Amino acid sequence: NNLASLYRSQGRYDEAEPLYKRSLAIWEKALGENHPRVATSLNNLASLYRSQGRYDEAEPLYKRSLAIWEKALGENHPRVATSLNNLASLYRSQGRYDEAEPLYKRSLAIWEKALGENHPDVATSLNNLANLYKSQGRYDEAEPLHQRSLAIWE
Numbered sequence: 634n635n636l637a638s639l640y641r642s643q644g645r646y647d648e649a650e651p652l653y654k655r656s657l658a659i660w661e662k663a664l665g666e667n668h669p670r671v672a673t674s675l676n677n678l679a680s681l682y683r684s685q686g687r688y689d690e691a692e693p694l695y696k697r698s699l700a701i702w703e704k705a706l707g708e709n710h711p712r713v714a715t716s717l718n719n720l721a722s723l724y725r726s727q728g729r730y731d732e733a734e735p736l737y738k739r740s741l742a743i744w745e746k747a748l749g750e751n752h753p754d755v756a757t758s759l760n761n762l763a764n765l766y767k768s769q770g771r772y773d774e775a776e777p778l779h780q781r782s783l784a785i786w787e
Contacts, residue, residue, distance in 0.1 A: 634674060641681050653678040669712075672701035676719060688727050695720040711754070714743035718761060730769050737762040756785035 637652035657674040664670055679694035699716040706712055721736035741758040748754055763778035 634677060637681075638677065641677075641684065646681060646685055649681055650678070653681055667701050667704060669701065669705050672698040672705070672712075672716070675701070676716065679723075680719065683723050683726065688723060691723055692720075695723055709743050709746060711743065711747050714740040714747070714754075714758070717743070718758065721765075722761070725765055725768060728768075730765060733765055734762075737765055751785050753785065756782040759785075 634653065634656040637649040637656065640646070640649035640652065653674065657671065657678060660668060660670045660674050675694045675698040679691040679698065682688070682691035682694070695716070699713065699720060702710065702712045702716050717736045717740040721733040721740065724730070724733035724736070737758070741755065741762060744752065744755045744758050759778045759782040763775040763782065766772070766775035766778070
């Protein structure tokens, strides 16, 4: 999994994919299909596919990863927020804004509750939602989110 991540970061997608798949198969066999390590492997493979524009292949992996995290850790765990954000980003990449927005909002709410309103992960989540609004020309809604994010970073 780590070697695959290195290859992905270098744009060596053809070398990363079989390693991600191998990691996923190992974790599923060793720990069962619903273990959190399986969720991590699913997320990583989905992110690789998203990087390549292979959205139809990424979506079911992101959804399965999210379901595993929710079941294993509860619906309000920060890992769930990360998973929601990843799925929302996939939808945004596809122009599926109506599907992305509630996921970004739920992710933000989880981060705020779990980490407090001034945590850097909250700032990142605010920016993600603001960027979604910018993509739709909803600038009046994006601006206060960017301002709040900036205040957190400062």
